Amino acid sequence: MYDHSITMYDHACPPKSGLFGGRFFYGNKACFSRPACLIAPMKRMHKIILALVLGIVLLAGCGVHQKTPHPSGRLELPEAGFSYVTPDGWYRTKLMGIDHIIVSGPADYGIEPNLFVRFVKPASDKSMKEEMLEIYKQNQNEYEVEQEEDFATDAGLQGTKITARHTSKDALPLAKFHYVFQDGDRLIGITATCASPRKERYEPIFDAAMKSLQIE
Numbered sequence: 001m002y003d004h005s006i007t008m009y010d011h012a013c014p015p016k017s018g019l020f021g022g023r024f025f026y027g028n029k030a031c032f033s034r035p036a037c038l039i040a041p042m043k044r045m046h047k048i049i050l051a052l053v054l055g056i057v058l059l060a061g062c063g064v065h066q067k068t069p070h071p072s073g074r075l076e077l078p079e080a081g082f083s084y085v086t087p088d089g090w091y092r093t094k095l096m097g098i099d100h101i102i103v104s105g106p107a108d109y110g111i112e113p114n115l116f117v118r119f120v121k122p123a124s125d126k127s128m129k130e131e132m133l134e135i136y137k138q139n140q141n142e143y144e145v146e147q148e149e150d151f152a153t154d155a156g157l158q159g160t161k162i163t164a165r166h167t168s169k170d171a172l173p174l175a176k177f178h179y180v181f182q183d184g185d186r187l188i189g190i191t192a193t194c195a196s197p198r199k200e201r202y203e204p205i206f207d208a209a210m211k212s213l214q215i216e
Contacts, residue, residue, distance in 0.1 A: 067091040069089045069106075070086060070090060070091070072086060072087060072089075073085065073086065074086075074212070075092060075103065077100055077216075078216065079099065079100065080188070081183075081216055082183075082214060082215050083213070083214060084209050084210065084213040085208075085209060085212035086103045087103070087105060087205050090103055090105045091103070091112075099117070100116075102114055103116075103209075108195065108198055108201075109172075109194075109197055109198050110172050111168075111172060111194065111195050113192070113194035113202045113205075114192070114193055114194075115192050115206065115209060116190065116191050116192075116193070117188075117189070117190050118132070118135065118190060118191045119135075119187065120186060121187055122187070123182065123185055123187050124187075128160045128182060128187060128189075129160055129180070131180065132178045132180050132189050133145065133162070136166075136178075136191075141167045141169065144164060144166065145164045147163040148160060148162050149163075151179060151210070153181070153212070153213045154212060154214075155214040155215070157181050157182075157183065157215065158181070159179060159181035159182065160178075160179075161177060161179055161207075161210075162177070163176070163177055165196060172195060173195065173197070174193055174194070174196060175193070175194055175195070175196045175198075175199040175202075176192070177192040177193075177203065177207075178190075178191050178192075179192070179213075181213070188213075190210065190213075192206035192209075194206075
């Protein structure tokens with residue numbers, strides 16, 4: 001991912017006389033003060049050390065964030081109190097600052113299709129649709145709701161599915177499917193996203209994952 005070029009230096013500055021005076025040699029040239037001889041190689045050495053440290057950090061970072069595809073199986077989210085079956089071969093990623101695991105597939109049409117737990121919170125006087133759209137309408141470009149329909153899990157949990165579209169900051173057309181469920185006195189909101197041209201491919205995959213959702 002990253003290419004760091006390191007240039008080594010091959011000159012030394014061995015002392016030819018006392019520590020604080022006299023001549024010192026840098027390559028084949030004589031000079032009369034140690035600092036003047038050492039400034040150039042020391043600067044290069046600092047650059048080399050910084051490049052090596054940066055390279056190690058980047059390699060370590062790549063190892064930490066490397067994604068591993070998982071076979072289809074139930075993903076338990078104990079902190080959210082529910083689980084669902086993830087699509088076959090998709091990734092499960094926990095990012096710093098994000099409460100719940102993000103489930104995503106291989107990149108397709110410029111984006112990784114993904115399932116993201118948007119919220120798990122106490123229910124309010126607002127409808128399930130209002131709770132979800134309040135978040136997205138204010139933060140998405142050209143956001144437009146296309147359809148709203150009732151949606152239920154295989155376990156009988158009732159909810160709403162909202163289909164919407166918007167444009168990313170990079171002008172990529174995106175399709176969003178918001179699934180909001182009422183579980184007693186709390187709401188569960190999950191958003192699935194893919195590129196709009198791939199909508200017909202991923203909508204059944206998202207629906208199947210959400211139908212498998214069950215309260216733990």
